[in-house]
Amino acid sequence: MFSYRHAFHAGNHADVLKHSTLIALTRHLTQKDTALTVIDTHAGAGLYRLDGDYAQTSGEAAFGIGRLSDVSADSLPEMLQDYLMLIGEFNPGAAYAKSTTPKVYPGSPFILQRLLREQDRLKLFELHPTDSKALEANIAQLDADRQVAVLREDGFGCITKFLPPPSRRALLLCDPSYEIKTDYTRVASLLADGLKRFATGCYVVWHPIIPRPEAHDLPRRLRTLTNQAGKPWLHATLTVKSGKDATGLPASGMFIVNPPHTLQGALKATLPQLVELLGQDRNAAYTLESAGH
Template sequence: MFSYRHAFHAGNHADVLKHMVLIATLDHMLEKETALTVVDTHAGAGLYRLDGDYAGTSGEAAEGVLRLVTDPKAPPAPAPAPATTAAAKKAAKEAEAPLADALARYLEVIHDFNAKGGARVYPGSPFIVQHLLRDHDRLKLFELHPTDSRTLTANIAQLEAGRQIAVLHEDGFGSATKFLPPPSRRALVLMDPSYELKTDYGRVLDFAAEALKRFATGTYAVWYPIIPRPEAHDLPRRLKTLATKAGKSSLNVTLTVKSSKITTAPSGETRRPGLPASGMFLINPPYTLKPLLEAALPQLVQKLGQDRNAGFTVEAAG
C-alpha cells in the first residue's frame, strides 16, 4: 500500500501539466480578496531534489521540467542547422515563439525556487500553493504515507507559516471533506492519488460526489494517468457525468508525450513505455483557464513530445 513515492517521479511531464494547470487556476482564484482554502488530498513530501537519489534513479525529470529550464552550468547548445523542409521550418518557428502565458508563469514559479537557474529543487503542489497564497488564505495538506508525511511535516516547518498550513497524517479521501465548505466559502480541492491501487479511481469519484454535495460551488481538480487500464479511461468520462448531473461546468485537458505501446528490443527484452500521458479534470474551473491552456499545450507538445504520438486535448462542458 505504501510502495509509491512521488520523489521518483517529481518534475516529470505529468507534474508539468498538473502544476501548470494548478498555478493558472490559483492565479485566477486569488484575484478576489476573499480568503481561499486549498485542500490537497495527497500532498506527498512537498519538496524534491532533482539531483538526489530518488529523482536521479528514475530520470523522469529529464523528459519533463528539465527540458523547459536552462541550467547556467550546462554547456551552450550547438547552433541549429538551417531548416530545409516545411515541417522543419514550422518547428523552428514554433521554437522561437514567445512562451504562452500559462507556461511562462509555471516556469516563473519554478525559477522562484531555483534562483541560480535550472531546476535542482522541484516544488510539489504544497510548496507551489503556499508560495502563491496570501496571509489570510489557508492550506490543508493530507498525506498518509508514513515517510512522506514526516518529510512533509519537516519541510513545511521550515516555512514558519504558523496556522496558515495544517499537515494531517490522514487519508485525504476519508477526511478532507471535513473542511468543506470553508468559512469563506471559497475553496480549491486538488486530488492526485498515485492510482497504485485500482480502488483509487472509484475513491476519486466517491470523494468528488460527496464534496459537491457539501460544497457545490468549490473548484475541484483531479489529476489522472492515461494508461492501458479501463478505470483510467473511464474516470474522466464519469467525472464529466458527475459534473453534468450536478449542473456544473467542467474542463478536461490531456497531454500525451509518447506512444503507450509495449515494444520488444532486438535482444528480446520487453520495453514498457512508462507513463505516456496524463490529464487534469476540473469541476467549476475558472473561465480563463481554457484559453490559457489552448495556447500553452501546443508548446508543451513541441517541447516535451518524444514521438509522433505526442498531442493534447482540451474539452469543456457546461
C-alpha cells in the same frame, strides 16, 4: 500500499501539466479578497531534489521540466512562463531558460503556499509514513503554522473535515498515486461527495492515462457526475508517447470542475507548446474538452 514515492517522478511531464495548470487556477482564485481554503488530498513530501538518488534513478525530470529549461522563456505562452518563474524561485541563482535544469522541485504544497495570501488557508493530507514526516519537516521551515495544516490522514476523508469552508471559497486538488485500483473509485466518490456538500468549489483531479480499464473509465465518470450536478468542467490531456512499446507513464490529464473562465484559453495556448516540447514520439498529442461554459 505505500510503494509509490513521488520523488522518482518529480518534475516529469505530468508534473509540468499539473503544476502549470494549478498555478493558473490559483492565480485567478486569489484575485478576490475573500479568503480561499485550499485542500491537497495527497500532498507528498512537498519538496524534491532533482539531483538526488530518486530523481536520478528515473531520469523523468529530464523529459519534463528539463526540456522547458532548454527553451527561451520569452518564446513560451504566459502560463508556462509563470510556471518556470515560480520554479525558479526555489532555485536562486539558476539562470532560467539558459539550459539550467533546477536542482529543487516544489510539489503542489509549496507551489500553493507560495501563491496564497495571509488570509488563505492550506490543508495538506499525506498518509505515507516517510513522506508525511518529510512534509512536516519541510513545512516547518516556512514558519507558517497559522496558514498551513499538515494532517497525517487519508486525504479521501477531507471532504467532511473542511467543506464547505467558512468563506465559501475553496480549491481542492486530488492526485493520488492510483497504485491500487480502488483509488479510481475513491476519486469519483470524493468528487460526488464534494459536489453534494459544496457545489461551488473548484475541484481539480489529476489522473494517469494508462492501458487499464479503471483509468480509461475515470474521466467518463467524472464528466457524468459533473453534468448531473449541472456544473461546468474542463478536461485537458497531454500524451507524450504512445504505442505498445511506450514504457512508464505515457499520458495524463487534468479534470477541473467549476474552472475559472480564463483557464480554457490559457490551456488552448499552452497545450500545443507542451506537445512540441515534451513529446517523445510522433504520437504526442493533446485534447481539450469542456462543457457548461
